[in-house]
Amino acid sequence: MDDVASRGMVLLGCGRMGSAMLKGWLDGGLNPRAVTVITPNPSDWLRETGVHVNAPLPADPAIVLLAVKPQKMDEALPQLKSLGNGNTVFLSVAAGITLARYEEILGAQTPIVRAMPNTPSAIGRGITGIVGNGHATQAHMDLAQSLLEAVGQVVRVADETQLRALTAISGCGPAYVFHLIETMAKAGEGAGLAPDVALQLARATVAGAGALAETASEDPAQLRINVTSPGGVTAEALRVLMDEETGFPPLLERAVAAAIKRDKELSA
Structure with a gap:
């Protein structure tokens, strides 16, 4: 400086x-x-x-x-x-x-x-x-x-080509997280919560979990395991979210691939 x-x-x-x-x-x-x-x-x-x-x-x-x-x-x-x-x-x-x-x-x-x-x-x-x-x-x-x-x-x-993958993860990523908050709040409403309460819960949960993931010594996989009691309610929800065909992993892979493809098109 x-x-x-x-x-x-x-x-x-x-x-x-x-x-x-x-x-x-x-x-x-x-x-x-x-x-x-x-x-x-x-x-x-x-x-x-x-x-x-x-x-x-x-x-x-x-x-x-x-x-x-x-x-x-x-x-x-x-x-x-x-x-x-x-x-x-x-x-x-x-x-x-x-x-x-x-x-x-x-x-x-x-x-x-x-x-x-x-x-x-x-x-x-x-x-x-x-x-x-x-x-x-x-x-x-x-x-x-x-x-x-x-x-x-x-x-x-x-190298410069890696900026595309980085863009798809961290550049676009906040929008993914904002959409997660939206959908969590909507699901909370559907389960009977008042809209403002559902949104407050979703916002605070994502913010708190993100802060914990950034500061904890354990990796995210271990943090997930720590919260998941075998046979419990979290495990049942994760069974849906981690499905190899319809869950988060294939969905995010498709989303990231789509972002990279569009970035290539815009740079052409």
Whole structure:
């Protein structure tokens, strides 16, 4: 982060994800005057942070964070082309845009890191996968990771193709969990609970179980066994959920495969 403090950084786009990361950096002690934000509609909060907003770009920033929507990238990137093919690393959190495409726009010698965060990053509980191109050094990867850790955990994948699987698990995963909460609440209503009580039970159960799974020394399979008395009510429910043909395992396999297939189609 010393490099960012001395050379500065550029944040292109400051929506929900960009704002969450910026807040994490500033809360962590980053000087707001080291940050230049380029955004068409700056919020009152952004203006009050003390960062440079829509100001001239620093000559040689340590890093440029690309946080605009994927469909806006081709329109937004050309204004940063002068920073390509140099010492500035570009970090993108946009889905679906390949490293090769960024190299086409910014220059083949540009250090680029792709990142795939998920929506819990907005509350500092996310997890992000990262991968760099051939010009991204260990120092570039370390810098990208340190910045992304402001909003949660970071993992590095071996190559860009693995981002598809990561997207299908952690990028799309929050939607799977939200749907689980929906369906648990609906099942609770069907069993006679009041809607608000069923929803409260489903939300708290998923949140509590997730927190336990993250902090416990046992793996999820053992945690499941710990809750399941042989021949009991949980065991009977799991008999349905773990069915090899109709239960969770084949259903999630099909869901993940469908997500990966669609990601390939959108990247083509």
